Amino acid sequence: AQTVTQSQPEMSVQEAETVTLSCTYDTSESDYYLFWYKQPPSRQMILVIRQEAYKQQNATENRFSVNFQKAAKSFSLKISDSQLGDAAMYFCALYNFNKFYFGSGTKLNVKP
Amino acid sequence: GAGVSQSPSNKVTEKGKDVELRCDPISGHTALYWYRQSLGQGLEFLIYFQGNSAPDKSGLPSDRFSAERTGGSVSTLTIQRTQQEDSAVYLCASSQGRGANVLTFGAGSRLTVL
Numbered sequence: 001a002q003t004v005t006q007s008q009p010e011m012s013v014q015e016a017e018t019v020t021l022s023c024t025y026d027t028s029e030s031d032y033y034l035f036w037y038k039q040p041p042s043r044q045m046i047l048v049i050r051q052e053a054y055k056q057q058n059a060t061e062n063r064f065s066v067n068f069q070k071a072a073k074s075f076s077l078k079i080s081d082s083q084l085g086d087a088a089m090y091f092c093a094l095y096n097f098n099k100f101y102f103g104s105g106t107k108l109n110v111k112p
Numbered sequence: 113g114a115g116v117s118q119s120p121s122n123k124v125t126e127k128g129k130d131v132e133l134r135c136d137p138i139s140g141h142t143a144l145y146w147y148r149q150s151l152g153q154g155l156e157f158l159i160y161f162q163g164n165s166a167p168d169k170s171g172l173p174s175d176r177f178s179a180e181r182t183g184g185s186v187s188t189l190t191i192q193r194t195q196q197e198d199s200a201v202y203l204c205a206s207s208q209g210r211g212a213n214v215l216t217f218g219a220g221s222r223l224t225v226l
Binding site (some may be wrong): 037049099100 | 145149153154160201205213214215216218219
């Protein structure tokens, strides 16, 4: 069975500070992909970052980076220099065999 | 189209009525997914279409739920005899196809069953 767990229902960060969102997953497969999606109040899910499991190097997209620990099945998202526009629900997701498995989400608040 | 389009954006219905939710994926995307997002919850997989293959219906919660995809493009999710627990946001997403695993989501249809 494939599962994705986000243990932080809600987090807050001060504008310009750094925050890390946690995600753990479980899969018996060796070939898979991991994602972080952002869902602002508009409901439109937006891809933040993607990581291929076979790549050891952590993915980075501007202010967003991941810490991928394959052995520990951990995939955390770090947001640097937080901005008000980063406030949203963030979902961690696992993909293999044409299916996506999503965590329950973390609501990120950004304080001015 | 430029993005994934879903309609209606919001739907309020009475318990026991049937509803249809529509998804128009990105042109050329052969894979289409439906998810349900209940308040404060993650995304629950409902159904997956890939080209002309038989759909993966393993996530449909009951036989009141069905979906079809005509001509490999537009998809309709139908909920018969709606119940209050069906109230949720229904999200549609598409991707380029098998193995191409970046999903593009629509803005969702919020269903409220009174």
